[in-house]
Amino acid sequence: xxxxxxxxxxxxxxxxxxxxxxxxxxxxxxxxxxxxxxxxxxxxxxxxxxxxxxxxxxxxxxxxxxxxxxxxxxxxxxxxxxxxxxxxxxxxxxxxxxxxxxxxxxxxxxxxxxxxxxxxxxxxxxxxxxxxxxxxxxxxxxxxxxxxxxxxxxxxxxxxxxxxxxxxxxxxxxxxxxxxxxxxxxxxxxxxxxxxxxxxxxxxxxxxxxxxxxxxxxxxxxxxxxxxxxxxxxxxxxxxxxxxxxxxxxxxxxxxxxxxxxxxxxxxxxxxxxxxxxxxxxxxxxxxxxxxxxxxxxxxxxxxxxxxxxxxxxxxxxxxxxxxxxx
Amino acid sequence: xxxxxxxxxxxxxxxxxxxxxxxxxxxxxxxxxxxxxxxxxxxxxxxxxxxxxxxxxxxxxxxxxxxxxxxxxxxxxxxxxxxxxxxxxxxxxxxxxxxxxxxxxxxxxxxxxxxxxxxxxxxxxxxxxxxxxxxxxxxxxxxxxxxxxxxxxxxxxxxxxxxxxxxxxxxxxxxxxxxxxxxxxxxxxxxxxxxxxxxxxxxxxxxxxxxxxxxxxxxxxxxxxxxxxxxxxxxxxxxxxxxxxxxxxxxxxxxxxxxxxxxxxxxxxxxxxxxxxxxxxxxxxxxxxxxxxxxxxxxxxxxxxxxxxxxxxxxxxxxxxxxxxxxxxxxxxxxxxxxxxxxxxx
Numbered sequence: 001x002x003x004x005x006x007x008x009x010x011x012x013x014x015x016x017x018x019x020x021x022x023x024x025x026x027x028x029x030x031x032x033x034x035x036x037x038x039x040x041x042x043x044x045x046x047x048x049x050x051x052x053x054x055x056x057x058x059x060x061x062x063x064x065x066x067x068x069x070x071x072x073x074x075x076x077x078x079x080x081x082x083x084x085x086x087x088x089x090x091x092x093x094x095x096x097x098x099x100x101x102x103x104x105x106x107x108x109x110x111x112x113x114x115x116x117x118x119x120x121x122x123x124x125x126x127x128x129x130x131x132x133x134x135x136x137x138x139x140x141x142x143x144x145x146x147x148x149x150x151x152x153x154x155x156x157x158x159x160x161x162x163x164x165x166x167x168x169x170x171x172x173x174x175x176x177x178x179x180x181x182x183x184x185x186x187x188x189x190x191x192x193x194x195x196x197x198x199x200x201x202x203x204x205x206x207x208x209x210x211x212x213x214x215x216x217x218x219x220x221x222x223x224x225x226x227x228x229x230x231x232x233x234x235x236x237x238x239x240x241x242x243x244x245x246x247x248x249x250x251x252x253x254x255x256x257x258x259x260x261x262x263x264x265x266x267x268x269x270x271x272x273x274x275x276x277x278x279x280x281x282x283x284x285x286x287x288x289x290x291x292x293x294x295x296x297x298x299x300x301x302x303x304x305x306x307x308x309x310x311x312x313x314x315x316x317x318x319x320x321x322x323x324x325x326x327x
Numbered sequence: 328x329x330x331x332x333x334x335x336x337x338x339x340x341x342x343x344x345x346x347x348x349x350x351x352x353x354x355x356x357x358x359x360x361x362x363x364x365x366x367x368x369x370x371x372x373x374x375x376x377x378x379x380x381x382x383x384x385x386x387x388x389x390x391x392x393x394x395x396x397x398x399x400x401x402x403x404x405x406x407x408x409x410x411x412x413x414x415x416x417x418x419x420x421x422x423x424x425x426x427x428x429x430x431x432x433x434x435x436x437x438x439x440x441x442x443x444x445x446x447x448x449x450x451x452x453x454x455x456x457x458x459x460x461x462x463x464x465x466x467x468x469x470x471x472x473x474x475x476x477x478x479x480x481x482x483x484x485x486x487x488x489x490x491x492x493x494x495x496x497x498x499x500x501x502x503x504x505x506x507x508x509x510x511x512x513x514x515x516x517x518x519x520x521x522x523x524x525x526x527x528x529x530x531x532x533x534x535x536x537x538x539x540x541x542x543x544x545x546x547x548x549x550x551x552x553x554x555x556x557x558x559x560x561x562x563x564x565x566x567x568x569x570x571x572x573x574x575x576x577x578x579x580x581x582x583x584x585x586x587x588x589x590x591x592x593x594x595x596x597x598x599x600x601x602x603x604x605x606x607x608x609x610x611x612x613x614x615x616x617x618x619x620x621x622x623x624x625x626x627x628x629x630x631x632x633x634x635x636x637x638x639x640x641x642x643x644x645x646x647x648x649x650x651x652x653x654x655x656x657x658x659x660x661x662x663x664x665x666x667x668x669x670x671x672x673x
Binding site: 228264 | 379380498500501528529530531532533534536537540555557558559561562563585595596597598599600601602603604605606607611613614617618670
């Protein structure tokens with residue numbers, strides 16, 4: 001039984017210049033205690049898809065057009081798109097059963113409250129603990145994410161912590177209510193590599209201890225290889241490829257994914273090889289190609305790609321791709 | 328040192344920023360952003376400068392260009408444009424050069440910045456931006472200048488009719504190309520590229536890296552390539568310098584660095600880079616803690632609190648930056664005896 005099932009999700013933004021189809025018909029599932037990696041370049045809709053699950057799409061200008069976000073818990077199924085994002089039920093899920101951490105920990109923590117205060121807020125709200133117990137729990141959480149001297153750190157303000165520490169505090173806050181899903185939106189992009197390695201290691205450990213599923217959003221294929229069980233590759237609001245991590249890396253199907261893999265310089269190659277970039281740029285969101293979104297940049301584009309959108313279909317076992325090459 | 332030409336020779340370069348406190352703004356301490364570094368760059372090569380945020384790599388680049396006044400040290404540059412008749416080049420110390428000499432030197436030393444959004448004036452057209460150096464240095468004007476701008480835009484893969492547009496009409500990758508065209512305008516010998524691709528998406532990053540390599544060949548450029556991404560640095564550099572807390576901890580040929588690292592920090596840094604292969608299961612070396620504050624660095628070797636090979640000597644004695652032979656420099660007491668893990672190849 002999956003934890004989250006997203007079906008044909010469309011989230012559009014109505015701006016003065018036209019409609020941006022940020023998420024345009026996306027299907028994916030998140031299994032309990034597994035990590036789903038969502039990969040894509042800026043503007044591909046990976047963050048908007050996550051915010052849709054969280055019920056954090058600002059309306060207007062944004063709107064979930066169609067689709068279902070089925071959330072399975074205790075044998076019950078709830079369609080999150082049917083709930084009022086500001087209503088009681090959604091609020092009891094958000095931050096409690098589904099929690100999120102963001103890219104820039106400095107801007108997502110409130111600078112005028114102590115770390116402890118901010119973690120306790122969620123605990124008191126969702127778990128109905130007394131202030132004293134909540135504080136104890138906050139210290140426990142800080143300890144669990146590897147913050148040294150948590151009794152002291154709990155009373156410090158965000159600016160007193162380093163970048164890596166702040167991200168740890170964010171993770172502590174997100175996990176304090178023992179969520180079944182943690183959405184991590186580029187959680188290590190702003191961190192240095194040695195600190196990134198620490199945080200990734202921590203997240204992998206916590207996933208086991210807290211039995212939390214993770215939706216891990218990133219543009220870094222290296223991070224994905226290390227974290228994800230299943231991977232979704234997004235381009236222009238659509239999923240172009242979806243498979244297990246090992247399939248994605250060892251049996252890459254979609255030309256866009258292949259292009260991404262060829263674009264990254266590897267530490268492993270011994271010779272100085274020339275990179276093979278993807279030609280051109282991501283199209284303007286107001287002028288999306290009629291057929292396959294990747295067609296103008298695709299080295300293997302055919303006639304049919306210009307006019308018809310390829311469906312996402314199985315190309316190998318547990319491996320889906322949206323490309324006419326596999327028709 | 329006769330088999331190759333050294334274009335830039337940096338000796339004992341220091342940049343200390345004062346920390347002021349109190350009503351009298353008294354100097355209470357110094358941030359040693361660049362703390363006594365030595366390096367040289369050969370003509371036509373790319374020297375990569377890598378390190379984590381706050382290690383002083385950007386300050387190093389800017390101090391070499393003298394966009395920031397150095398506290399001490401020498402930056403000897405072999406300028407071709409300043410050479411007198413019959414001379415191949417003239418050696419100038421950038422750190423002490425007069426204003427006049429410095430302005431002339433700017434024609435030979437250019438810079439590309441990280442953020443293509445803030446480094447281009449939004450009120451100027453692309454033509455004006457790329458052509459400005461030509462005006463400032465009175466190299467070309469009028470029709471000639473316009474033609475030169477066209478040529479430059481062509482060299483970086485933009486179209487001549489882009490001249491009349493403004494920076495906001497371009498994507499990140501295209502803006503970075505405009506920045507490169509501007510740097511090329513005066514036909515420089517050395518370009519200091521400060522994180523030129525880190526703000527770009529991967530598919531665009533590869534385009535810009537390839538372009539930089541092509542331009543290097545076409546215009547026989549020398550690069551100082553500053554970046555935090557080891558894979559990018561490995562890809563583009565002939566030699567690599569690794570910085571930690573204002574010091575160079577290791578400098579050698581790229582191949583050598585990745586197959587035979589001599590400093591524990593290099594080893595940890597390489598091990599931390601996520602490998603795009605889900606079956607890669609080698610245990611990583613996790614450094615403990617954060618980079619210490621450069622205001623109050625640790626005693627002895629700056630790296631010792633995080634180093635897993637640290638011994639008592641490291642706590643008290645600062646290691647010296649020394650040549651281990653074959654142009655391999657390292658700042659570690661035990662550089663000769665440690666056997667460190669190379670990056671995985673294959």
